[in-house]
Amino acid sequence: MQSDKILKKYKELFKVLEEYDKTRELPFQRKRIDITLSVGAINYLKELSKRTGKPISRIIEEKIKND
Numbered sequence: 001m002q003s004d005k006i007l008k009k010y011k012e013l014f015k016v017l018e019e020y021d022k023t024r025e026l027p028f029q030r031k032r033i034d035i036t037l038s039v040g041a042i043n044y045l046k047e048l049s050k051r052t053g054k055p056i057s058r059i060i061e062e063k064i065k066n067d
Contacts, residue, residue, distance in 0.1 A: 030057075045059060
């Protein structure tokens with residue numbers, strides 16, 4: 001009975017750990033990649049970063065998640 005309560009309470013955590021066992025990656029880990037962008041796009045992202053105070057990577061992540 002106690003184990004059922006624990007499983008229910010921490011269901012999402014167990015899902016994350018199960019996925020980690022399969023992939024050896026946690027969903028909240030960050031990875032570096034190389035991409036090629038136009039100079040205009042880079043300048044736009046730099047300006048947006050300066051205005052918002054957010055790193056360029058965070059701006060891109062938020063845009064992808066919102067679409």
